[in-house]
Amino acid sequence: MEYIYAALLLHNAGKDVTEENVTAVLNAAGVEVQDARVKALVAALEDVNIEEAISKAAVAPVAAAPAAA
Amino acid sequence: MEYIYAALLLHNAGKDVTEENVTAVLNAAGVEVQDARVKALVAALEDVNIEEAISKAAVAPVAAAPAAA
Amino acid sequence: MEYIYAALLLHNAGKDVTEENVTAVLNAAGVEVQDARVKALVAALEDVNIEEAISKAAVAPVAAAPAAA
Amino acid sequence: MEYIYAALLLHNAGKDVTEENVTAVLNAAGVEVQDARVKALVAALEDVNIEEAISKAAVAPVAAAPAAA
Amino acid sequence: MEYIYAALLLHNAGKDVTEENVTAVLNAAGVEVQDARVKALVAALEDVNIEEAISKAAVAPVAAAPAAA
Amino acid sequence: MEYIYAALLLHNAGKDVTEENVTAVLNAAGVEVQDARVKALVAALEDVNIEEAISKAAVAPVAAAPAAA
Amino acid sequence: MALYTHHLPRWKKDEVEEIKRGIEEHTLVGVVDMYGIPASQVQQIRRNLRGTARVKMARNTLIEHALNELGGSVATLNDHAEGQSALIFTNENPFKLFKLLEKTKTKMAAKPGETAPEDIVIPKGPTSFKPGPIVGELQQVGIPAAIEGGKVKIRETKTVVKKGEVINKKVAEALVKLGVKPMDVGLILQAAYYRETIFTPDLLAIDEEVYANNIVLAAQQAFNLSVNAVIPTRLTVAAIIGKAVSEARNVGVEASIYEKDIVDLIIGRAQREMLAVALAAQGRGFELDEATLK
Numbered sequence: 166m167e168y169i170y171a172a173l174l175l176h177n178a179g180k181d182v183t184e185e186n187v188t189a190v191l192n193a194a195g196v197e198v199q200d201a202r203v204k205a206l207v208a209a210l211e212d213v214n215i216e217e218a219i220s221k222a223a224v225a226p227v228a229a230a231p232a233a234a
Numbered sequence: 235m236e237y238i239y240a241a242l243l244l245h246n247a248g249k250d251v252t253e254e255n256v257t258a259v260l261n262a263a264g265v266e267v268q269d270a271r272v273k274a275l276v277a278a279l280e281d282v283n284i285e286e287a288i289s290k291a292a293v294a295p296v297a298a299a300p301a302a303a
Numbered sequence: 304m305e306y307i308y309a310a311l312l313l314h315n316a317g318k319d320v321t322e323e324n325v326t327a328v329l330n331a332a333g334v335e336v337q338d339a340r341v342k343a344l345v346a347a348l349e350d351v352n353i354e355e356a357i358s359k360a361a362v363a364p365v366a367a368a369p370a371a372a
Numbered sequence: 373m374e375y376i377y378a379a380l381l382l383h384n385a386g387k388d389v390t391e392e393n394v395t396a397v398l399n400a401a402g403v404e405v406q407d408a409r410v411k412a413l414v415a416a417l418e419d420v421n422i423e424e425a426i427s428k429a430a431v432a433p434v435a436a437a438p439a440a441a
Numbered sequence: 442m443e444y445i446y447a448a449l450l451l452h453n454a455g456k457d458v459t460e461e462n463v464t465a466v467l468n469a470a471g472v473e474v475q476d477a478r479v480k481a482l483v484a485a486l487e488d489v490n491i492e493e494a495i496s497k498a499a500v501a502p503v504a505a506a507p508a509a510a
Numbered sequence: 511m512e513y514i515y516a517a518l519l520l521h522n523a524g525k526d527v528t529e530e531n532v533t534a535v536l537n538a539a540g541v542e543v544q545d546a547r548v549k550a551l552v553a554a555l556e557d558v559n560i561e562e563a564i565s566k567a568a569v570a571p572v573a574a575a576p577a578a579a
Numbered sequence: 580m581a582l583y584t585h586h587l588p589r590w591k592k593d594e595v596e597e598i599k600r601g602i603e604e605h606t607l608v609g610v611v612d613m614y615g616i617p618a619s620q621v622q623q624i625r626r627n628l629r630g631t632a633r634v635k636m637a638r639n640t641l642i643e644h645a646l647n648e649l650g651g652s653v654a655t656l657n658d659h660a661e662g663q664s665a666l667i668f669t670n671e672n673p674f675k676l677f678k679l680l681e682k683t684k685t686k687m688a689a690k691p692g693e694t695a696p697e698d699i700v701i702p703k704g705p706t707s708f709k710p711g712p713i714v715g716e717l718q719q720v721g722i723p724a725a726i727e728g729g730k731v732k733i734r735e736t737k738t739v740v741k742k743g744e745v746i747n748k749k750v751a752e753a754l755v756k757l758g759v760k761p762m763d764v765g766l767i768l769q770a771a772y773y774r775e776t777i778f779t780p781d782l783l784a785i786d787e788e789v790y791a792n793n794i795v796l797a798a799q800q801a802f803n804l805s806v807n808a809v810i811p812t813r814l815t816v817a818a819i820i821g822k823a824v825s826e827a828r829n830v831g832v833e834a835s836i837y838e839k840d841i842v843d844l845i846i847g848r849a850q851r852e853m854l855a856v857a858l859a860a861q862g863r864g865f866e867l868d869e870a871t872l873k
Contacts, residue, residue, distance in 0.1 A: 166242075166246050166793065166796075166797055167243055167246045167247050169790070169793045169794060169796075169797045170239050170242045170243040170246060170797055171239075171243055171263075172794070173235075173239050173794065173797050173798065173801070174236055174239035174240055174243060174259070174260075174263050175263050177235045177236045177239060178236045178260075178263050178264060178265045180263060180264050186263065186264070189262040189263070190243070190259060190262045190263045191243075191247075192262065193258045193259045193261065193262030193263075194240075194243050194244055194247050194249060194255070194258075194259050194262075195247060195249050195255075196243075196247045200774075200775075200776045201776055201778055201782045202782075204672070204673075204674075204773070204774070204776065204778070205674065205782055205783075205785050206790070208672050208673075208674035208675070208785065209674065209785045209786075209787050209790040210790060210794075212787050213787055213790055213791045213794060214791075215794055218791050218794040218795045218798065219794065219795075219798040221795050221798075222794075222795045222796075222798035222799040222802060235801055235805070235812050235814050235815075237810070237812070238801045238804055238805050238810060238812065239797075239801055241804070242797070242800060242801060242804065269339075270338070270339040270342045270343060271339070271342075271343050271346075272339075273337070273339035273340075274337070274339040274340040274342065274343035274810070275343075275810055277337050277339065277340060278340065278808050278809060278810045279808055279810070282804075282807070282808040284804065284808075286807075287803060287804045287807040287808045288800040288803055288804050289800070289803065290803055290807050291799075291803060304380070304384045304809055304822075304823055304826075305381050305384045305385045306809070306811075307809060307811070307819055307820060307823045308377045308378075308380050308381035308384060308823060308827075309381055309401075310820075311373070311377045311820065311823055311824065311827070312374050312377040312378055312381065312397070312398075312401045312403075313401050313402075315373050315374045315377060316374050316398075316401045316402055316403045318401060318402050324401070324402075327400045327401075328381070328397060328400045328401050329381075329385075330400065331396045331397045331399065331400030331401075332378075332381050332382050332385050332387060332393065332396070332397045332400075333385065333387050333393075334381075334385045343810070343811060344811050344816075347811035347812050347813050347815075347816040348811070348816055349813075350813055351813070351816050351817050351820075352817075353820060355817070356816075356817035356818075356820040356821055356824075357820060357821070357824050359817070359821055360820065360821035360822070360823075360824035360825045360828075373824075373827060373831070373838055373840045373841070375836070375838060376827045376830060376831045376836055376838060376841075377823075377827055379830070380823075380826065380827055380830060407477075408476070408477040408480040408481060408484075409477070409480075409481050409484075409838075410477075411475070411477030411478075412475070412477040412478040412480065412481035412482075412836070412837065413481075413836055415475050415477060415478055416478065416834040416835055416836045416837075417830075417834050417836070419834075420830070420833055420834040422830055422834075424833075425829055425830045425833035425834060426826040426829055426830055427826075427829070442518070442522050442835050442845075442848075442849060442852070443519050443522045443523050444835065444837065445835060445837070445842075445845050445846060445849045446515050446518050446519040446522060446849055446853075447515075447519055447539075449511075449515050449846065449849055449850070449853070450512050450515035450516060450519065450535070450536075450539050450541075451539050451540075453511045453512045453515065454512050454536075454539045454540055454541045456539060456540050462539070462540075465538045465539075466519070466535060466538045466539045467519075467523075468538065469534045469535045469537065469538030469539075470516075470519050470520050470523050470525060470531065470534070470535045470538075471523060471525050471531075472519075472523045478837065481836075481837040481838070482837040482842075484837075484839075485837040485838055485839050485842040486837075486842055487839075488839060489839070489842055489843055489846075491846060493843075494842075494843035494846040494847055494850075495846060495847070495850045497843070497847055511853060511857070511868065514853050514856055514857045514860065515849075515853055517856065517860075518849075518852060518853060518856060547865075547866075550864060550865045550866065551860060551865050553863070553864065553865075554859075554860040554861075554862075554863035554864050554865035555856075555859075555860055555863070555865075556863075557863050558856065558859040558860060558863060560856055560859075563852075563855040563856045563858075563859045564852045564855060564856065566855055
């Protein structure tokens with residue numbers, strides 16, 4: 166989930182979720198960054214409405230199965 | 235919530251949630267870090283089992299929360 | 304939760320939830336006050352309608368379903 | 373509710389919920405303390421396991437929140 | 442709960458819920474009455490519409506509907 | 511309902527629910543006591559586990575059921 | 580680096596140059612497998628990709644030459660160029676390209692020996708066939724064909740081949756006659772070189788839903804952590820207050836602390852307890868009065 170947390174951190178900070186930014190955040194956290202995963206994350210999130218996903222979470226914190234990220 | 239995400243990121247990456255680490259992550263995300271908030275975060279998490287606190291559902295406010303920081 | 308109860312106590316007593324007041328209440332309770340946490344609390348409450356948050360709590364009791372981690 | 377908040381503040385801070393302590397906290401919050409209420413509070417809590425009572429969700433109100441004073 | 446039972450007994454019997462009456466009922470039940478709790482109870486009930494509070498709670502308890510008799 | 515409240519009051523106070531005790535409590539509340547009802551109540555409650563019945567009620571009902579009869 | 584081409588004939592040199600240009604002029608170059616795709620299908624796919632991606636077919640040796648001449652990390656694409664490969668050039672990102680190629684897949688008739696990509700189901704109903712040997716042919720492979728009203732009809736829906744099973748010759752022939760095209764045919768992206776990184780299909784087949792779900796999960800976790808560890812933020816402080824208030828009310832009711840804000844809740848509890856005991860007593864012969872019954 167580190168990659169997801171990094172994306173949400175950036176999003177919450179009002180920054181763009183770019184490869185560069187995600188990599189910088191992960192590096193700062195001491196994570197050994199895999200470029201392909203960062204690229205996959207950024208590409209995948211292009212089509213995801215983060216705001217909407219977050220508000221879903223705020224409304225109903227229900228049990229959810231974590232999937233690999 | 236940036237501070238919370240920074241803590242989660244570090245925790246997931248197997249790093250300690252220290253003031254230094256949190257600050258580094260937030261800096262990398264381009265967040266203007268407030269030392270007091272970092273201190274408060276780290277202090278609050280000191281005695282907390284993050285794994286447990288993450289998975290124990292807290293009651294969300296009834297209506298959809300606005301996603302302010 | 305000490306800090307939160309201090310804020311609620313002040314609010315219920317019709318006092319402003321300021322750093323000074325929260326600190327005074329916590330001190331009276333013999334709590335070793337961490338300024339950072341007081342600051343963070345007061346900052347977080349800035350845009351929040353405490354009365355509303357309280358009345359919402361009446362609807363949703365504490366216990367809830369766990370979210371998988 | 374000030375009295376109950378004061379009691380929980382003390383309990384959360386690891387202090388005893390005595391008449392003296394409750395009065396001190398209420399005073400610090402600028403509340404005009406009624407001795408009878410403090411006594412009633414302390415007496416009521418004497419035989420109660422606060423930790424247990426907190427999570428018991430005995431309340432579960434039925435419909436909309438009552439806007440009591 | 443003795444105190445509240447006493448109050449509701451009085452209310453149901455069409456009597457005023459005064460400190461004196463509550464004390465008398467509790468005494469008759471052999472309860473060692475704490476004046477402070479009686480005072481607190483009577484004070485708390487002052488602005489409360491008992492009838493309304495009762496009807497709100499009048500959601501039939503788990504068991505079953507009573508057959509008319 | 512007075513009769514039941516009287517019984518609950520006695521039970522809560524750790525007293526036996528006898529005809530004598532119930533009558534005393536009701537008298538103290540100014541209720542004109544019907545001996546037959548007291549007898550019926552005491553007989554009925556002999557086989558009832560009051561503690562259990564109460565605890566069922568404490569788990570507050572969730573949905574609002576109509577309390578018609 | 581001209582080392583590789585100096586001995587090549589002119590047309591091959593031109594091919595290599597064209598490939599190199601294609602790579603240099605696009606942000607992404609991919610290796611695709613063309614095996615088993617008929618020419619007509621290739622034309623269709625090219626049409627579908629027009630404006631987005633260009634497919635360049637060339638001999639593997641020439642592709643290898645071109646990649647080696649460019650050198651550097653792009654040369655590692657060679658490891659993925661096997662069988663009947665072609666190159667694909669685009670300025671899309673590899674995930675978009677992967678999806679695009681998935682979408683350009685078309686259905687084709689099955690050849691004997693191929694594996695069913697999914698259950699092959701023949702629906703019941705009329706066919707266009709006139710009565711003849713076709714009925715027997717269908718029946719032979721287990722398709723319940725019959726003659727009805729001068730036409731061949733399938734009597735009931737039948738799964739002829741299960742997913743993952745090999746399609747034998749007779750079945751393949753029957754399917755062709757029925758016009759059933761069970762095979763997915765299209766360009767299969769074997770690897771993509773994009774921004775100094777090689778992407779393999781396992782990385783490319785991303786499911787946005789999984790990411791979206793993880794975002795929700797992470798947001799929930801952050802919310803839970805903030806509330807449970809009492810780290811107030813603007814987003815969560817209301818929930819934290821709510822939790823504190825609920826707890827205070829619980830304590831107040833449990834301990835029967837008679838305060839204005841909760842005395843109604845305590846009354847409610849007493850009332851419910853009374854009703855519970857009243858019902859229990861009624862079950863043992865105590866007649867309830869009218870007020871209780873209400």
